[in-house]
Structure formats: structure tokens, C-alpha cells
Amino acid sequence: MSNPTAAMLVIGDEILSGRTRDANMYYLAGALTDQGVDLKEVRVVSDDADAIVSAIKALSAVHDHVFTSGGIGPTHDDITADCIAKAFGANIGIREDARALLAAHYEKTGKELNEARLRMARIPDGATLIDNPVSIAPGFSIENVHVMAGVPSVFKAMVASVLPHITGGAPVLSQSLRVERGEGDIAGPLGLLAEEFSDLSIGSYPFQDNGIYGANIVVRGTDGPRIDSAMIKLARIFS
Amino acid sequence: MSNPTAAMLVIGDEILSGRTRDANMYYLAGALTDQGVDLKEVRVVSDDADAIVSAIKALSAVHDHVFTSGGIGPTHDDITADCIAKAFGANIGIREDARALLAAHYEKTGKELNEARLRMARIPDGATLIDNPVSIAPGFSIENVHVMAGVPSVFKAMVASVLPHITGGAPVLSQSLRVERGEGDIAGPLGLLAEEFSDLSIGSYPFQDNGIYGANIVVRGTDGPRIDSAMIKLARIFS
Numbered sequence: 123m124s125n126p127t128a129a130m131l132v133i134g135d136e137i138l139s140g141r142t143r144d145a146n147m148y149y150l151a152g153a154l155t156d157q158g159v160d161l162k163e164v165r166v167v168s169d170d171a172d173a174i175v176s177a178i179k180a181l182s183a184v185h186d187h188v189f190t191s192g193g194i195g196p197t198h199d200d201i202t203a204d205c206i207a208k209a210f211g212a213n214i215g216i217r218e219d220a221r222a223l224l225a226a227h228y229e230k231t232g233k234e235l236n237e238a239r240l241r242m243a244r245i246p247d248g249a250t251l252i253d254n255p256v257s258i259a260p261g262f263s264i265e266n267v268h269v270m271a272g273v274p275s276v277f278k279a280m281v282a283s284v285l286p287h288i289t290g291g292a293p294v295l296s297q298s299l300r301v302e303r304g305e306g307d308i309a310g311p312l313g314l315l316a317e318e319f320s321d322l323s324i325g326s327y328p329f330q331d332n333g334i335y336g337a338n339i340v341v342r343g344t345d346g347p348r349i350d351s352a353m354i355k356l357a358r359i360f361s
Numbered sequence: 362m363s364n365p366t367a368a369m370l371v372i373g374d375e376i377l378s379g380r381t382r383d384a385n386m387y388y389l390a391g392a393l394t395d396q397g398v399d400l401k402e403v404r405v406v407s408d409d410a411d412a413i414v415s416a417i418k419a420l421s422a423v424h425d426h427v428f429t430s431g432g433i434g435p436t437h438d439d440i441t442a443d444c445i446a447k448a449f450g451a452n453i454g455i456r457e458d459a460r461a462l463l464a465a466h467y468e469k470t471g472k473e474l475n476e477a478r479l480r481m482a483r484i485p486d487g488a489t490l491i492d493n494p495v496s497i498a499p500g501f502s503i504e505n506v507h508v509m510a511g512v513p514s515v516f517k518a519m520v521a522s523v524l525p526h527i528t529g530g531a532p533v534l535s536q537s538l539r540v541e542r543g544e545g546d547i548a549g550p551l552g553l554l555a556e557e558f559s560d561l562s563i564g565s566y567p568f569q570d571n572g573i574y575g576a577n578i579v580v581r582g583t584d585g586p587r588i589d590s591a592m593i594k595l596a597r598i599f600s
Contacts, residue, residue, distance in 0.1 A: 135562065135564050135581075136564060136566050136579070137386075137390065137403075138390055138399075138400045138401065138402075138403070139390060139391075139394050139400070139533070139535070139581065140387060140388075140389075140390030140391030140392070140393070140394050140400075141535070141566075141579065142566065143387040144383075144386070144387070147376075147383070147405070148379060148382040148383070149379075150379075151376065151377055151378060151379030152378075152379030153379070154379070155378050155379050160377075161377045161378070161379075162377065162406075162407060162412070163377075163404065163405065163406055163407075163412070164376075164377070164403075164404065164405035165402065165403065165404050165405075166386070166402065166403035166404075167401075167402055168401060168402075169564070173401070173402070195544050195548075195565070195567055196544050196545045196548040197544055197547065197548040197551055197552065197565040197576075198548070198551065198552040198555050198556075198563075198565075199555075199563070199564050199565060228545075233543060233545065233546070234545075234546075236545060236546075236548075236549065237549065238544075238545050238546075238547075238548030238549050238552070239545035239548075241548075242545075257569075257574075273567055273568070273569065275569060294378070296378070296380070304472060305434050305435050305436055305477075306435045306467075306472065306473075306475060306477050306478035306481075307472070307473075307475075307477075308436065308477075309434075309435040309436040309437070309475075309477030309478075309480075310475065310476065310477050312436055312437065313436065313437035313477070316437045316438075317437075323374065324437075324438070325374055325375060325408070325438050326434070326436040326437075326438060327375050327380075327381065328434055328512055329512070330496075330512065330514060335496075337436075340375070340380065342374075342378065
């Protein structure tokens with residue numbers, strides 16, 4: 123498969139401290155798979171400038187796209203935009219179109235466009251704004267990095283704004299079979315099947331449900347009829 | 362704070378494809394925070410040997426501990442143990458004490474200790490076994506890396522086996538205040554407070570609940586009375 127590849131960078135102390143359970147990784151992973159983009163790696167780092175800058179440099183150098191989540195709000199711990207600018211050696215300042223979006227929004231809602239809120243109009247030079255229909259303050263794309271908010275409803279809306287601009291490959295299709303036998307009994311014949319269908323990705327994901335041990339066998343690939351063939355053999359082996 | 366630092370490596374295509382929502386990161390993050398170990402970074406990589414080996418090398422070089430999740434079962438896609446051995450230049454083979462654990466378990470449950478199940482007794486030279494009271498097949502620790510299963514119930518049991526052997530620092534304490542105002546109104550005074558209490562970590566985590574915009578302000582640190590002082594000022598500012 124030569125689908126475009128992607129990485130995600132989740133930024134936030136609240137995830138690493140165990141305070142918040144991340145939801146954005148799971149959402150983005152599904153959305154990219156549907157689009158035919160292979161999510162290859164996710165990193166989670168704290169609100170630390172050096173950690174963010176070096177992760178952005180490393181990930182943007184080896185993947186077609188990098189998606190970030192978190193750290194673009196108005197408070198002192200929101201440092202993502204500045205770190206992205208630094209990673210690409212770009213200047214950053216208040217951008218007029220972003221400022222105008224915020225001004226119109228806060229005028230309508232009767233809130234003051236104060237200094238803190240103006241920080242959300244700080245965008246690195248050369249970036250394209252990402253539309254935020256939920257709370258207006260935009261994300262942005264620069265080079266191959268797409269910078270989005272951490273609040274899940276806003277993150278989802280921004281992903282919906284970005285994805286139409288990204289060329290995907292063949293959508294990755296998958297089928298699965300639930301086998302109620304120990305993985306140790308499944309492993310031998312499954313390994314042979316995986317060799318025979320080495321053009322597909324065949325994974326075994328063990329579970330325990332109320333004392334029943336088993337595994338979900340998942341067959342993934344871009345060739346639907348080929349997956350069907352594997353599933354027919356799989357069902358024959360484990361029925 | 363000079364608490365020991367940790368990183369986590371989650372291994373598994375099923376997380377990156379969006380099929381499974383990871384639960385182990387959230388669990389480990391909370392457990393390490395309670396123990397006074399600072400989780401600094403998490404990476405998620407696919408079942409790919411090069412990706413696993415290079416992540417292990419990078420993370421183990423800069424953190425006191427690395428915890429891995431996934432890829433130590435009996436099927437063809439379980440390659441973690443071999444990758445860890447490769448990362449440390451260690452030999453790997455079936456170890457007698459691990460084999461004996463499996464043999465006793467499968468004899469009791471009437472299952473065959475076949476070639477696939479024996480793979481779970483393959484342990485790099487020099488490693489210490491991690492007890493698995495749930496499904497017996499052990500994890501292992503080698504150098505500063507702790508290798509555990511991906512099934513959440515087994516992962517939790519292995520974390521419980523490992524943590525008593527890890528020296529933590531001062532537990533990180535936290536208190537939070539829910540403020541029902543837009544983050545843009547909170548940001549100014551909060552930034553000043555964060556400067557005054559620069560020895561603490563003060564984060565703002567915005568939320569939207571049924572149309573109410575606000576933020577949870579979280580104050581974290583190892584000095585309880587100092588956190589109390591910050592919370593008193595915080596409550597005064599935002600009441």
C-alpha cells in the first residue's frame with residue numbers, strides 16, 4: 123500500500139497526568155483510515171516548548187501530514203502556535219483575517235476581544251487558516267502540519283474542515299471474525315494464513331469476556347475481493 | 362520537581378487504525394502520577410519492527426523508565442519481545458522459568474502448550490519476569506524498559522506487579538476549580554497567578570457543557586500547602 127502517511131501530536135499535560143482521557147486520537151485514527159491516509163505514529167507530549175518543537179520537526183520530516191491537538195487557546199499554557207512557528211523558522215504575529223473573525227464573533231456574543239483572546243489570532247506567516255464553526259478561533263495549516271484545538275467538539279469540526287483538502291489513497295477496508303478460542307490455539311493456522319495473504323494485514327486482538335477467551339481476527343487491505351478470499355479461508359479454518 | 366521520568370510506548374495497529382480506543386495510556390498515566398513518576402511522553406507505533414526498535418532506543422535513552430503495552434501474545438503479529446531484544450543487543454530464547462509457568466497453567470486448564478504458546482516464554486537474556494496473575498504468560502523488565510501485555514485487564518495486573526519495584530518521587534498533588542467563564546476572560550488574571558506561583562504547574566482546560574463555556578483550572582505540584590495558597594487566591598479571583 124502506498125497511501126499517504128500521517129502522524130499525530132497530542133499536546134497537553136492533562137493527558138500525561140491521567141486527568142483527561144484523550145478522545146482525539148481515536149477519532150482522528152478512524153477519520154484518516156476512512157480517507158485512505160495511514161496513521162503511522164502518535165506522540166503525546168506535555169506543554170513544554172522544547173518537546174513540542176522537536177516532535178514537530180521529527181514527525182513532519184518523515185510523514186506526509188502531521189495533525190496536532192491542543193494548546194491553541196488564550197491562556198498562558200497555550201504555546202502550540204509559537205512552537206510550530208519556531209519549528210519552521212517562521213515569524214508569528216496577529217493576522218488580520220483571524221483577528222476579524224474573532225472581532226465579529228465577540229461583538230455578536232457581547233464579549234470583549236481582550237489581549238488574551240487576541241492571542242488566538244496569532245498565526246505563523248505562510249499558514250492557511252482552518253475553519254472552526256464551533257467556537258470561531260481558527261486552527262491553521264503550515265507546511266505539512268495541521269494545528270487544531272484540543273477540545274474534542276472543536277477538534278472534530280477542524281478535522282472536518284481539513285480533510286477535504288487532503289488527498290487520500292485507497293480507503294483501507296477491513297473485515298473481522300470473532301473466534302472464541304484461546305489465541306494460542308489460533309496462532310498456528312493464523313500464521314500460515316498471514317503468510318499466504320502477505321499482501322494483507324492480518325491482526326489478532328485477544329479479548330476476555332465473562333470468562334470466555336478469544337480473539338478478533340481483523341483482515342485489512344485496500345483490495346476488497348482479496349479480503350473476501352481471506353475471510354472465506356479464515357471462516358473455514360475456525361468454524 | 363526532580364521526580365523520575367517515564368515514557369510509554371503503545372504498540373499496535375489496532376489503535377492507529379481507529380479500531381480500538383486505547384485504555385492503557387490513561388490507566389498508566391494515573392498510576393504513575395500517584396507514584397510520583399512523571400510521565401513525559403507517550404508514543405503509539407504500529408506492529409512494525411523498525412518503528413518499535415527505534416522508539417525503544419530513543420525513549421530508553423532519555424527517561425528513567427519506559428513502559429510498553431501490546432504485542433507479547435502468541436500470534437504472528439506479536440513481535441515486541443524480539444524487538445526489545447534487538448534494541449538492547451540481547452539474545453532471546455525460551456526461558457525455563459517462563460516455560461514452567463506456562464506448562465503448569467496449561468496443564469491445569471487442559472490446553473496444549475503448543476509452539477505458538479511457547480513463544481510467550483521467549484524472554485531476552487538478562488530480563489526479569491513481570492508477574493501476570495490474570496493469564497499467566499509473563500511480561501518482563503530489561504534495562505529500564507518494562508514490557509507488558511495490551512489486553513487492559515492484563516496490562517493493569519502487570520502494572521500492579523511492576524510499580525512496587527519502582528522508586529517514585531513525591532506524589533504529584535492537584536486541586537482544580539471549575540470556572541464558568543470563557544477562557545478568554547480567565548486568561549489574563551490566570552497568567553499573572555501562574556507567574557506568581559511559577560513553582561507550580563497551572564493549567565486551564567476549557568469545556569463546553571450544554572452551551573456553558575468555562576474551564577477547569579488545575580494546579581499541580583508536590584507541595585500541598587503551596588497548592589492551597591494558590592487555590593485560595595484562585596477562588597478569590599474568580600468568585
